[in-house]
Amino acid sequence: MFADCGSGLPLGLKLKRLGAQADDLDILLLAVKRRVSVPARDNVIGEADTAAQVRILLVGTTCSYKRKEDGNRSILSFQHPGDFCDLHRYIVPDVKSVIGVQALTDCTIAIIEYRDMDKLLSRPTLASALWRASKLEAVIYRERLSSMGAGTALKRVAHLLCEQLARLEAVGIHAPQLPFSQIDVADAAGLSIVHVNRTIQTLRSLNVLSKAGRAIEVVDRKQLARIAEFDGRYLSMPELALKWAVQIEDMRN
Amino acid sequence: MFADCGSGLPLGLKLKRLGAQADDLDILLLAVKRRVSVPARDNVIGEADTAAQVRILLVGTTCSYKRKEDGNRSILSFQHPGDFCDLHRYIVPDVKSVIGVQALTDCTIAIIEYRDMDKLLSRPTLASALWRASKLEAVIYRERLSSMGAGTALKRVAHLLCEQLARLEAVGIHAPQLPFSQIDVADAAGLSIVHVNRTIQTLRSLNVLSKAGRAIEVVDRKQLARIAEFDGRYLSMPELALKWAVQIEDMRN
DNA sequence: CGTGCTGTTGAGGACGATCAATGACGGTGG
DNA sequence: CCACCGTCATTGATCGTCCTCAACAGCACG
Numbered sequence: 001m002f003a004d005c006g007s008g009l010p011l012g013l014k015l016k017r018l019g020a021q022a023d024d025l026d027i028l029l030l031a032v033k034r035r036v037s038v039p040a041r042d043n044v045i046g047e048a049d050t051a052a053q054v055r056i057l058l059v060g061t062t063c064s065y066k067r068k069e070d071g072n073r074s075i076l077s078f079q080h081p082g083d084f085c086d087l088h089r090y091i092v093p094d095v096k097s098v099i100g101v102q103a104l105t106d107c108t109i110a111i112i113e114y115r116d117m118d119k120l121l122s123r124p125t126l127a128s129a130l131w132r133a134s135k136l137e138a139v140i141y142r143e144r145l146s147s148m149g150a151g152t153a154l155k156r157v158a159h160l161l162c163e164q165l166a167r168l169e170a171v172g173i174h175a176p177q178l179p180f181s182q183i184d185v186a187d188a189a190g191l192s193i194v195h196v197n198r199t200i201q202t203l204r205s206l207n208v209l210s211k212a213g214r215a216i217e218v219v220d221r222k223q224l225a226r227i228a229e230f231d232g233r234y235l236s237m238p239e240l241a242l243k244w245a246v247q248i249e250d251m252r253n
Numbered sequence: 254m255f256a257d258c259g260s261g262l263p264l265g266l267k268l269k270r271l272g273a274q275a276d277d278l279d280i281l282l283l284a285v286k287r288r289v290s291v292p293a294r295d296n297v298i299g300e301a302d303t304a305a306q307v308r309i310l311l312v313g314t315t316c317s318y319k320r321k322e323d324g325n326r327s328i329l330s331f332q333h334p335g336d337f338c339d340l341h342r343y344i345v346p347d348v349k350s351v352i353g354v355q356a357l358t359d360c361t362i363a364i365i366e367y368r369d370m371d372k373l374l375s376r377p378t379l380a381s382a383l384w385r386a387s388k389l390e391a392v393i394y395r396e397r398l399s400s401m402g403a404g405t406a407l408k409r410v411a412h413l414l415c416e417q418l419a420r421l422e423a424v425g426i427h428a429p430q431l432p433f434s435q436i437d438v439a440d441a442a443g444l445s446i447v448h449v450n451r452t453i454q455t456l457r458s459l460n461v462l463s464k465a466g467r468a469i470e471v472v473d474r475k476q477l478a479r480i481a482e483f484d485g486r487y488l489s490m491p492e493l494a495l496k497w498a499v500q501i502e503d504m505r506n
Numbered sequence: 507c508g509t510g511c512t513g514t515t516g517a518g519g520a521c522g523a524t525c526a527a528t529g530a531c532g533g534t535g536g
Numbered sequence: 537c538c539a540c541c542g543t544c545a546t547t548g549a550t551c552g553t554c555c556t557c558a559a560c561a562g563c564a565c566g
Contacts, residue, residue, distance in 0.1 A: 096486035134387040141394035149443030190402030233349035
């Protein structure tokens, strides 16, 4: 949509949040020798990809997924602008895991070669920022695990939407429409498409999601967070902590 | 049980696997000024703990958990000897998340003060080993997420048992009995205690788990991995990759 | 103007939750 | 040595959430 976001703004916000220095962003972007566009539904990274390069999502939304034995896609996480798509392969190359990354919208990807990454990581501030990003990734997985394990479909879907909304806002994207389909939600929440559809209709009838249009559009964030019992503070977003924390306070009323 | 394991053997194995150097272990252990014993069922770390120290599990098994609004415990991950219990709090202190760590067996914990951690991390080999540990943690969460989201209770429980068995073996612990109860499995798999019990009885009737005694004792690992569709290679354990990978090969017959 | 993808609706059935009660085991103290 | 207690394991019955199958409608695309 807003193609001018390719400047790396979200990435800059994210690095700053992780404690990197101002010039770390410039140096990182300098190492990007190539950018590619990927249309929606295409693979950004194949399930058997072994290229010696790290990809960073600049524009759009992707998901990392795994194929189940029955052929269905299981979405493990979403990536938003500023997120690395396959940093794990660079850091822990031993890990064998057939995971692909697919574009959910039209995307722009930055590519950095491994040999250039080596140089980048000699900067301690950047290295520790990326370490924090890894820990944060683990925390996000952990939180999703806790929301998946228990609770009704309504709560699980609401939690998923809250997480994505908060992460988008954390990188400066404040659109109420979420950039993925009900099918994507189903594959990510571990629910059937049919049931996700009914769940979303429930959320619409509660005036939490917009009733107009096909897109998943959040119109009552506070209520959504209440349903999800979502406490956004785990995402470590100082600039947003207040916003989401306030909602938690409200819940106690 | 084997109190002489307090020497740090599992921790050494783990660090070695993560690419640390031989003397990194010694230096890490030198920073441990205090060790504590925690009896089974006690909290290792309270849900509101803010002490400026990092804990490493030396002996026993712990879980990190979260209380759900209904008061029930939801287990997010297990820790085995050599694992850090709360490294994330040191690295990403902003993250607010009410997570506790509970001893499932009698445990021995090593404690390192934050100020000593700062010194330790000036060693690049140790810092990058801990970075890898963080990524590996994220990978483990991701894999659990993929097994939780889909599949029947039988598969989910089997996957959980496989993961713990493999991780225990990775640090040199080769006992067939798993160090936790059916209740713990239920809280970790997001299933009711009753249904976990029935699932385990199914596994026993399939001669996958031992029929004698209360403990969860794996007698047919190959079959268990087949049921779980478990591919242990994601754990990045070179010394065990062969073992578990072979089973995957067998599955194709 | 068809073709594909996504969204929507209905009906039936399965898996797992919940409630309730009992059994088995180990530890503790009389 | 035995009675008691707490924790964990086990069993049966009922109920509800969510899955599956199947069909159709709406929209965007060439």
